Amino acid sequence: MSSTSLKLVSSNAQTGAKINTSIPYVNESASSATLKQYGQMLNALTTNNYLQTDRVQTINVDTEEVPTGNTKPTPTITLTPSSLTRLQIFQRSTDIKVEWTGDYQGNIYTQSIEEYDPNVYIEDSGDDAGKTKMYFYHPGNQGDTGNWYTGTLTGIIMIPETANYSAATANFTVTE
Amino acid sequence: MADIITTSYNLKIESLFVDGDTRTQTLKNPRADITTADIQNLESFMRANNIIKGDKYGGTFGRIQTVKRVSETRTKLDFS
Numbered sequence: 001m002s003s004t005s006l007k008l009v010s011s012n013a014q015t016g017a018k019i020n021t022s023i024p025y026v027n028e029s030a031s032s033a034t035l036k037q038y039g040q041m042l043n044a045l046t047t048n049n050y051l052q053t054d055r056v057q058t059i060n061v062d063t064e065e066v067p068t069g070n071t072k073p074t075p076t077i078t079l080t081p082s083s084l085t086r087l088q089i090f091q092r093s094t095d096i097k098v099e100w101t102g103d104y105q106g107n108i109y110t111q112s113i114e115e116y117d118p119n120v121y122i123e124d125s126g127d128d129a130g131k132t133k134m135y136f137y138h139p140g141n142q143g144d145t146g147n148w149y150t151g152t153l154t155g156i157i158m159i160p161e162t163a164n165y166s167a168a169t170a171n172f173t174v175t176e
Numbered sequence: 177m178a179d180i181i182t183t184s185y186n187l188k189i190e191s192l193f194v195d196g197d198t199r200t201q202t203l204k205n206p207r208a209d210i211t212t213a214d215i216q217n218l219e220s221f222m223r224a225n226n227i228i229k230g231d232k233y234g235g236t237f238g239r240i241q242t243v244k245r246v247s248e249t250r251t252k253l254d255f256s
Contacts, residue, residue: 012205013205019204019205021203021204023201023228024231025199025228025229025230025231025234026227026228027225027226027227027228027229030225030226030227034225035227037221038221038225038227041217041218042201043203044214045187045203045207045210045214045218046187046203046204046205046206046207047205047206047207048204048205
């Protein structure tokens with residue numbers, strides 16, 4: 001459980017000594033302006049000089065669950081080039097190099113393009129340093145383009161979420 | 177040396193929540209001329225913004241129940 005409290009900081013008008021007044025369990029949805037106004041209204045009931053109002057978030061580490069906020073880094077995927085013609089894929093004349101930031105070592109997937117042509121595969125580069133790049137290829141014969149979907153295909157390179165990284169995607173296109 | 181006697185004042189604002197819970201806030205050095213209107217303004221603001229919650233069940237603020245100006249006298253005994 002977490003709770004929000006208000007700390008009113010003022011000073012003694014005679015001695016100048018700081019006075020901290022804690023008001024626990026304030027409405028966590030209240031705006032800072034509202035909390036400030038409340039702090040000033042309370043202080044106005046005293047002879048103290050108003051200094052500031054703080055919003056204080058208290059988290060009980062004994063009972064608090066793991067924060068749900070996603071703090072994992074998201075890899076940045078770079079495709080070079082980010083598009084190919086279908087003939088280039090058939091000819092395997094141009095590879096698409098896929099690079100990403102971080103030390104992610106898991107599998108990388110494609111989406112969408114298989115819906116148009118299940119014969120397009122991605123191939124791990126086999127790089128000794130790890131999966132730092134991969135290539136697209138089509139097992140058909142050169143020039144055998146008859147089964148291709150006509151038009152531009154848009155695919156997505158996807159890194160799935162892992163314990164250390166958020167999911168990441170990048171788009172590539174295959175043109176006629 | 178004689179005993180040293182000091183007096184301090186606190187304002188104790190007791191709030192009542194809709195679930196019956198109560199909470200008391202304490203402010204040091206209250207003004208001597210606090211008026212009913214001062215408290216009513218504070219109460220209206222607290223209700224309009226539901227600014228504090230009950231500390232037992234998180235109940236919604238209802239009203240200010242009592243306001244007390246409390247004096248506390250301390251005597252520091254002289255043992256010399």
